[in-house]
Amino acid sequence: MTKRRLNQQQQRRISGNQQARQDRNARDTGVRSSDTPDTPEDVSTGISLEGLIVCHYGQQIDVESLDIEHRGEIFRCFQRSNLPAMVTGDKVLWQIESGQSGVIVAQQPRHSAMSRPNHRGELRAIAANVDCVVVVIAPRPEPFGNLIDRYMVAIEHLGLRPLLLLNKSDLTTKSSVNVEALLQRYARIGYETLRVSSHSGDGMDLLKAALAEQTAVFVGQSGVGKSSLINTLRGVSDDDDEHAADVGDLSVGRQKGTHTTTATKLYHLPGSGDLIDSPGIREFGLWHIEADALMNGFIEFRPWAGKCRFRDCHHQHEPDCALLEAVKRGEIDPARLESYHHILTSLNERD
Ligand SMILES: Nc1nc2c(ncn2[C@@H]2O[C@H](COP(=O)(O)OP(=O)(O)OP(=O)(O)O)[C@@H](O)[C@H]2O)c(=O)[nH]1
Numbered sequence: 639m640t641k642r643r644l645n646q647q648q649q650r651r652i653s654g655n656q657q658a659r660q661d662r663n664a665r666d667t668g669v670r671s672s673d674t675p676d677t678p679e680d681v682s683t684g685i686s687l688e689g690l691i692v693c694h695y696g697q698q699i700d701v702e703s704l705d706i707e708h709r710g711e712i713f714r715c716f717q718r719s720n721l722p723a724m725v726t727g728d729k730v731l732w733q734i735e736s737g738q739s740g741v742i743v744a745q746q747p748r749h750s751a752m753s754r755p756n757h758r759g760e761l762r763a764i765a766a767n768v769d770c771v772v773v774v775i776a777p778r779p780e781p782f783g784n785l786i787d788r789y790m791v792a793i794e795h796l797g798l799r800p801l802l803l804l805n806k807s808d809l810t811t812k813s814s815v816n817v818e819a820l821l822q823r824y825a826r827i828g829y830e831t832l833r834v835s836s837h838s839g840d841g842m843d844l845l846k847a848a849l850a851e852q853t854a855v856f857v858g859q860s861g862v863g864k865s866s867l868i869n870t871l872r873g874v875s876d877d878d879d880e881h882a883a884d885v886g887d888l889s890v891g892r893q894k895g896t897h898t899t900t901a902t903k904l905y906h907l908p909g910s911g912d913l914i915d916s917p918g919i920r921e922f923g924l925w926h927i928e929a930d931a932l933m934n935g936f937i938e939f940r941p942w943a944g945k946c947r948f949r950d951c952h953h954q955h956e957p958d959c960a961l962l963e964a965v966k967r968g969e970i971d972p973a974r975l976e977s978y979h980h981i982l983t984s985l986n987e988r989d
Pocket residue numbers: 805806807808809834835836837838859860861862863864865866867884885886887888895896897898899900916917918919
C-alpha cells in the first residue's frame with residue numbers, strides 16, 4: 639500500500655483552493671468563517687482543512703483546526719488506514735465528519751522529529767516538528783544510569799537543540815548522585831543547562847525566555863516534574879483540574895515517579911511557542927549506530943576523532959589513545975568516556 643504524503647504541487651493546489659474558499663467565505667458572509675456553524679458542505683464535498691495533532695491516544699487523535707474555519711477548535715479524529723503513523727506535533731489535512739469529529743486524510747511534511755527506537759530497535763517519532771528537546775532531571779527521583787548521555791547522543795543525531803534542565807531546585811538532597819555536579823558536567827562540555835523549580839518559580843523566567851518561539855518537547859524519567867513545569871510555564875496551577883496537565887506524587891518509600899502522563903500532548907505557550915509533554919520513561923535504548931557515530935554524539939570527543947595511534951583504537955588501554963590522554967589532562971570527564979563504553983557494549987550485546 640502506498641503511503642500518502644503530499645508532494646509540493648499537491649500542497650500548493652490545496653492551499654490555493656483553501657485560500658480561494660476562505661476569500662469567498664469572507665466576501666460572502668462578511669464574518670470569520672469560524673463563526674459560522676458546521677455546514678453539510680463540509681461533509682459532502684470532503685473539503686480538507688489544515689490541522690495540528692495536539693494529542694494522540696491509541697487510535698484516537700485530537701486535531702486542532704489551524705484553518706480559518708474552526709480555528710483553535712479541537713476535533714476527535716481517526717486517520718485513514720493508508721497513512722503513515724502520525725504523532726503529536728504533526729501538521730495534517732483533515733475533514734470534518736460530523737460535529738466535533740473528523741478524519742485525517744494526509745500528513746504534511748515534517749521539518750524534524752524527536753524519535754526513539756521501539757522494542758524491535760526501529761526508530762519511531764514521539765513528537766514531530768520539534769526544535770528543542772528539554773531533558774529534565776531532578777534530585778528526586780534520582781537520575782539513573784547514563785540516560786542523559788543517551789538522550790544527548792540521540793538529540794545530536796536528530797539535529798535538535800538539547801537543553802538540560804534541573805528541576806526541583808527547592809529540594810536539598812543527600813542523594814548519592816549529586817545532581818548539581820551532574821548539571822555542571824554538562825555545562826562544562828558546552829551544553830545549555832538551567833536550574834529551576836517549578837514549585838518556587840526559581841529560574842522559570844529564564845526557561846520561558848529560552849523556549850520563546852520554539853516547539854519544545856519535555857522528556858525524562860517519570861516524576862521529575864515535566865507536566866508541572868509545563869503548567870507553570872503556561873501560568874496554570876497544578877490543581878486546576880480543567881486546564882492543567884495531570885501531576886502525580888512520587889511513590890511513598892522509593893520516591894519514584896508513578897507514570898502519570900500517558901499520552902504525548904501539545905500545549906500552546908501564551909505569547910509564542912508550543913510545549914509538548916511526554917510520558918516518563920524507564921530507559922532510553924539507542925537505535926543501532928556504529929562506534930564512530932556514537933563517538934560523534936559525545937560532542938566533546940570530536941576534536942580527538944582520528945587522533946589515536948591505532949586507527950581501530952577502542953579507547954580502552956591502547957598506547958597513545960587521544961581520548962585517554964584527554965581524560966588524563968582533564969579535558970574529558972572520565973564519566974563520559976565510561977558512559978560511551980557502556981552504551982557501545984549495550985548496543986553490541988543487543989545486536
Ligand atoms: N519539590 C518540588 N516538587 C516538584 C517540582 N516540580 C514537580 N514536583 C513534584 O514532582 C512530582 C511529579 O511531578 P509530575 O509533573 O507529575 O512529573 P512528570 O515528570 O510529569 O511525571 P510522569 O508524567 O509520570 O512522567 C509531583 O508530586 C510534583 O508536585 C518542584 O519544582 N519542586
